[in-house]
Amino acid sequence: MNLDNIRIVLVNTTHPGNIGGVARAMKNMGLSRLYLVAPEKFPDEQAVWRAASAGDLLDSAVITATVEEAIGDCQFVVGTSARERRIPWPLLDPRQCAARIGALAGREQVAILFGREDRGLTNEELQLCNLHLNIPTSDAYSSLNLAMAVQIVCYELRMLLVQGDLPASEDDQWDTPFATLANLERFYLHLEQALTDIEFLDPTAPRQLMARLRRLYGRVRLDEMELNILRGILTETQKWVERGRHGS
């Protein structure tokens, strides 16, 4: 996938602050090509302010009079849409949509259209599209801010791009090797001895204490450094027991 082949097209945006927010959202996620179809107010200092360090995207934005001009050279066009439409069109959520775009954007030009703040894209504009994208929302309040909608879609494209770069789980990125079973067993033996030494554990009536402690440390998956720290604590504790028994 090549994010440079994907353009974000804003149609008749009313608030220039939203254009700035869109520019920042795009740049944060690695997209750079912004098209503005007949924006109400642009350029505008509100756009610059909200863009923060993404002013370069505003400078390079392509301004056109019509949607057709903005997408004429594209092979694949996606339109953002509310859920219900008179003529059903293929409708995907942002994740499915990113996957479709990802499969194409290596060699084709892709446009993603976002409509007016108050009423989105017209039916005519939606019929220019290969498919429609809908962002799941709460029924109680389904109207997303324009820049937020762009942020979510660009985030999904980035997630697709970094797939495989990201650790599959929190353990993949650990800086120290996790403890081996043999070392863990040595630790449990040491722990049991130390607990006996301090007379917290009565070997003649051990109850479930060691089982509970094994469950605790098993759940946390100790790394070798943590294991060394814990064994160091046990060793020091045992020294105090020794001193306490024989005087210092």
Next chain:
Amino acid sequence: MNLDNIRIVLVNTTHPGNIGGVARAMKNMGLSRLYLVAPEKFPDEQAVWRAASAGDLLDSAVITATVEEAIGDCQFVVGTSARERRIPWPLLDPRQCAARIGALAGREQVAILFGREDRGLTNEELQLCNLHLNIPTSDAYSSLNLAMAVQIVCYELRMLLVQGDLPASEDDQWDTPFATLANLERFYLHLEQALTDIEFLDPTAPRQLMARLRRLYGRVRLDEMELNILRGILTETQKWVERGRHGS
């Protein structure tokens, strides 16, 4: 999962507009519990303006002096964080994180902490957390707007909630049954006859024409209504050929 068990905690937010943007982002995704730890300016009309129809979340926001007060009754705490930290902590992307939270938020109280606009959460605050959340960004510009970060995280929670409700693919939601193979074959026969009638197809030298047309319509997966429309066009076309041959 119960979104009401998840709170969004903003720590020392500088710009009240961001608080409003967060409220709207939350309500759009079905979250309702906003905590503000020592906000610089709140209440504020900028917050109300950016919240749009989510003013109720601002009204019910809980304001505390410290992070500990805001999360004291939580069983699981997530802190948003930049990628690199001195002490590595379990670090997940928003999707993995939503999955972890989803597994807990049926019965436990979960907090997600977002730090200051300019420097995020302190190391002390991050060490209050069970795990850290990082939103993938472009190396060229990695600083997300606060409300955008909240939007992405809340979006992932909503995606988790609606999983299964959403159609698995664009075909799942089609309003008309897709054409059966038998009806498709009748259409192809009809098409071939009509193309012969208008003398576009020469049956003695058909080349690859029908194969190409089959590939075209096979790719699009016609539904029964579309098939009827196409056959209607063929029938009308054939009538004109008939009239042209025999005079009208």
